[in-house]
Structures are given as structure tokens and as C-alpha cells.
Amino acid sequence: MLNNKMSKVREYILDEIKKGRIKKGQRLPSCRELSRKLSINKITINKAYKQLESQYRVYSIPRGGFYLVETEEAPSSKAGLVDFKSVVPDEKLIPYREFTHAINRAVDTYKNNLFGYERADGLQSLRATLKGEFEGDGIYTSADGIIITHGAQQAIALVLQSVFLNTKGKLLVEAPTYNLVLAMASKLGIEIVGIERSIAGYDFMEMERVFKLGEVKAFYTIPRHHNPTGYLLSEVDKRKVAELANKYNVLVIEDDYLADLGSRKKALPIHYYDINNRTAYIRSFSKTFMPGIRLGAAILPDYLHKKVLALKHISDLNTSSIPQAALDIFIKSGMYKKHVNRVRKSYEDKLKKAAEIFKALCPEGLYYHIPDYGIFIWLQLPKDIKDIALQKKLADMGIKVSNGSEFFSGGWLEKNKTQNDYIRLCISGVDYDNLDSLATIIKAMNIN
Incomplete structure (x- = not known):
């Protein structure tokens, strides 16, 4: 009964x-x-x-x-839908079971202070843990130099508000760049200037020309695992960015959202080369961990740290303590490192399979970039193929992709529009077997 x-x-x-x-x-x-x-x-x-x-x-x-x-x-x-558009972790890799135990342990361990108000900059124990973790990536700071946020997006928004609040100035962004940052800047009324980001990096003569005008207050960049292209900035170029930013008093907003999926070769952030404290370094745990656990971290110049903390306190008082405590336990137990290694291997395998498909089927006139590490594939379409039309055609076939236009600022596109359109593919949430749909994408262009 x-x-x-x-x-x-x-x-x-x-x-x-x-x-x-x-x-x-x-x-x-x-x-x-x-x-x-x-x-x-x-x-x-x-x-x-x-x-x-x-x-x-x-x-x-x-x-x-x-x-x-x-x-x-x-x-x-929709049954059979293959989603190359959403930037989400592979559901099969999300550590539900392990993190559930971490949450329960967190509540038990921190029960005396979890349900009160935590400091606006985050749980002290997590910040201390991250300090040690970040040192392994060439990021040196104190626990008090770290601010825990509701994901990387909140950190970026707080930095932009702090820098451009009640003041004139322009934001330099890469072309292309993260589309939500373009939307964020537009909503805040910030004027955007673009500089091309190619597989070779930047035109530093152009960057210096723009900086020399004295109008740019901040430069938003994604040095590694670039969104949407997947490009990786060289160590020489990262050092050069830090030098120019210092020379012209420009804040570098470094979005290192996929740092944990970095290559096995040592890759350092711009923050490492910045000896003059002009870099706002931002990290995320959502893309490699659990998207529902909105946690990020920011390491900021001293003058900006205080402004951002004050704004954060006004906007949300603090970041929820329970997921912070759970992440702290998850990292300390070694489960986070084990999880990240598993995710990295899975994404590497997917990118290898994607590369094999494109190598076998890629027709003349289609340029593609598939990195060894990361989650994005960037397609430069043949001249007669338009991104929005291809996106719609693929959607009718049950395949979701992102059109490249949304990753460029309107002003930059008007001045620099080429004859080619682009498509971004994200492999993170796509099942390994469903990568065969890449062949369908190629055939949909009717150029094979």
C-alpha cells in the first residue's frame, strides 16, 4: 500500500x-x-x-x-532538432549527482551563515580558493581582489556602467565580438568603435591610431576561445595590447569566459602582461560547469574595484551564498578539475570529428576555422550565400545556427562590409553523433 x-x-x-x-x-x-x-x-x-x-x-x-x-x-x-546555436554545456557532461552532494555538504558546512547576507564581493572561502586556482593560470591577486558575480555578463555590465556612467567616451570592441556585449553597450548608450579580429590578431597600427585619438576609454576583448570565431590571440599580441593600453590610458576588459578549457600548452591572459593595473579580468563558470549556476569572478584595478562593488551592492546586495559554497567545495574536492578534464576531452573529440567532416566535404569558396580547443566553428560563406537565408533554410531542416551579422556592430558593418557573410556553429551542446548534421549544413549551400 x-x-x-x-x-x-x-x-x-x-x-x-x-x-x-x-x-x-x-x-x-x-x-x-x-x-x-x-x-x-x-x-x-x-x-x-x-x-x-x-x-x-x-x-x-x-x-x-x-x-x-x-x-x-x-x-x-521539436523532435530531432540539432542546436548549433545555443552556447550551453553538453547535458550528458553536467555533474548533477556530484554537485547535488556538494550543495548538501555546503548547506551542512556553512549552515550558520548561508542564510544571512554575505559580503557583496562574495563568500570569503570561495574567493580564497579561487585565488589559488587563478595563480596556476598566471593571475595573481589577493582574495579581497576578487569579486564574485552572477556570471560573466553581470561582471561585464557592472564594469561598463562604472566606466561610462555620466561620462563621455567610446568602447572599442573586436569585429566580430560577443553579441550580448554589443546589445549591453547599446542599452547603456555607449558609443562603439570596432577593430577587426582576424586569425592573425589585430592591425596594431590601426589600434594605436584609434587609441591616440583619446576617445576610447575601454577595449573589450576575448583573447582565447574567441566568440564567435574561436580564434586564439598570440602571447606576443596579448603583450602588445597591454603595452598600448598602458601608453594611452585605456582599460582592457578581458573576457576569459572559457579559461578552464584552455589548451594544454601554457596560455597566459592579458592580465598577466599588465604591470600597470589597467586590466579588468573576467572569468565564468557557467559555460564549462552548469549554466543554471550563474557564477563569475572579476579582478579589477583598485579604483574600479570600489566602484563596481558599490554598484553591485545597490543592484543585488550579494551573490547567492549556497551555489558559491557548493562551488568552493566542488573545487576543493578535486571534482571540478576532473569534470573540466572530461569536458575538455569531449569537446576536443567533437572538434576533431567536425574537422574531418569539413576536410572531406568542404567545397571551393567556403572558408572555415575549427580550433583544436574550445566550442566554436566559424564559417565564411561563399559570396552568393547569405547568412540569414541559410539560417532560415537550415531551421526548416531542423538545424539551428547563428548568423554572423549579429556579432558585428551596425556601424562597423556599414563601413567595412565585405562580400562574404558568416555563420557561427557551437558544438558544446550537440551530441557527438549529431555532428553528422555538419554535412547537411554544407550541402544546404548548394555548392558541393
Whole structure:
């Protein structure tokens, strides 16, 4: 009888998940609420929830209820859809089970201060842990020099607001660059200037000419695992950026969102070459870890650190303590490093397969860049193929891609428009077997 009632609870919850009424990270109905709805006593419902927890479908927070970890795909999802557009981790690689245990350990370990207000710059223990982790990447700072944010996007937004608030000046960005930063700058009313980012790097004569005008206050750059191209900036070029920024008093906003997926060869950030404290270094844990755990870190020049911290305190008081504590435990236990190595290997294998497909099928007139590490593939289309038209054609075939136009500022495109359009492909969330769809993308161009 008890088992039948527990099965009824389980079936009800799983049905709610399938229908999309309970989503990933969302709190399940309380035992009291479900008891009234199903006419089953609270003890039985709690046992059913515990059973789901033992199967790693949900996780619990003491005195905080049960939350969904892994969700079924909603029926409304398009069957057979291959998504090369979304920048999300491979769901098969997300460490739900391990992180659930880390959350439970975090609540137990830090129970005396987790449910109060934490400092605006983040949990002290996590900042101390990250200090040690960052040193291995050539980033030297104190624990107090690190600000924990709600992902890299919040860090970038806070820096832009702090630099351009109530003052004139321009933001130099790469062409192409991260589309959400373009949207962010536009929303903040910041004037954008572009400089071409090619596989060879920058035209430093052009960069110096722009800096010399004295109008650019900050330069936003993604040195490695560049979004959208996947390009990697050389160590010589990173040093040159730091030198020019210092010479012309320009703040470098270095977005190192995929630092953990770096190549096995030593690659240092611009921050390492900056001896004059003119770099705002930003890191993310969302793209390699769990997208729902919105955590990032910023290391800023002293004058900017205080401004950003004040703005952050006004906007959100602090970053949620529980995921911070869980990430701290996850890193200290060695599980994070193990997870990152697994993710890196998976993405390397995907890129190798993609390279084999393009090498075998790539027609004349199609330029492509597939890096050894990272998550992006950049296609320069033949002159007669338009990005938006190809994007729509592929969507009708069940394949989602990003058109290249959205990664360029409007002003830059008007002045520098070439005869070629571009497409960005992201392999991170695509199943290995579904990479065969790359052949379909090539054939869709009707140039084979």
C-alpha cells in the first residue's frame, strides 16, 4: 500500500516535469501542499521525494525543500532538432549527482551563515580558493581582489556602467565580438568603435591610431576561445595590447569566459602582461560547469574595484551564498578539475570529428576555422550565400545556427562590409553523433 502511494507521488512529479510545469532548478511542491492535492500523508510524500533524491532526480536543501536537478524534455520540444546555436554545456557532461552532494555538504558546512547576507564581493572561502586556482593560470591577486558575480555578463555590465556612467567616451570592441556585449553597450548608450579580429590578431597600427585619438576609454576583448570565431590571440599580441593600453590610458576588459578549457600548452591572459593595473579580468563558470549556476569572478584595478562593488551592492546586495559554497567545495574536492578534464576531452573529440567532416566535404569558396580547443566553428560563406537565408533554410531542416551579422556592430558593418557573410556553429551542446548534421549544413549551400 505504501509503495503504491509513493509510486503515485513519483508519477505525479514526473508527469509535471514532462509537461514543463516543474523546470530545472525549480522547487517541488511542498509536502503539505502535495498532501492536500493527492490525499496522501506528508510522511509518505517525503519518502517519495527522498526516493527521487536517491535517484539523483531532485536534491534537497535542509529546511528549504526539494528542487529539480534533471528534467525530462518537454513534449513541445521539436523532435530531432540539432542546436548549433545555443552556447550551453553538453547535458550528458553536467555533474548533477556530484554537485547535488556538494550543495548538501555546503548547506551542512556553512549552515550558520548561508542564510544571512554575505559580503557583496562574495563568500570569503570561495574567493580564497579561487585565488589559488587563478595563480596556476598566471593571475595573481589577493582574495579581497576578487569579486564574485552572477556570471560573466553581470561582471561585464557592472564594469561598463562604472566606466561610462555620466561620462563621455567610446568602447572599442573586436569585429566580430560577443553579441550580448554589443546589445549591453547599446542599452547603456555607449558609443562603439570596432577593430577587426582576424586569425592573425589585430592591425596594431590601426589600434594605436584609434587609441591616440583619446576617445576610447575601454577595449573589450576575448583573447582565447574567441566568440564567435574561436580564434586564439598570440602571447606576443596579448603583450602588445597591454603595452598600448598602458601608453594611452585605456582599460582592457578581458573576457576569459572559457579559461578552464584552455589548451594544454601554457596560455597566459592579458592580465598577466599588465604591470600597470589597467586590466579588468573576467572569468565564468557557467559555460564549462552548469549554466543554471550563474557564477563569475572579476579582478579589477583598485579604483574600479570600489566602484563596481558599490554598484553591485545597490543592484543585488550579494551573490547567492549556497551555489558559491557548493562551488568552493566542488573545487576543493578535486571534482571540478576532473569534470573540466572530461569536458575538455569531449569537446576536443567533437572538434576533431567536425574537422574531418569539413576536410572531406568542404567545397571551393567556403572558408572555415575549427580550433583544436574550445566550442566554436566559424564559417565564411561563399559570396552568393547569405547568412540569414541559410539560417532560415537550415531551421526548416531542423538545424539551428547563428548568423554572423549579429556579432558585428551596425556601424562597423556599414563601413567595412565585405562580400562574404558568416555563420557561427557551437558544438558544446550537440551530441557527438549529431555532428553528422555538419554535412547537411554544407550541402544546404548548394555548392558541393
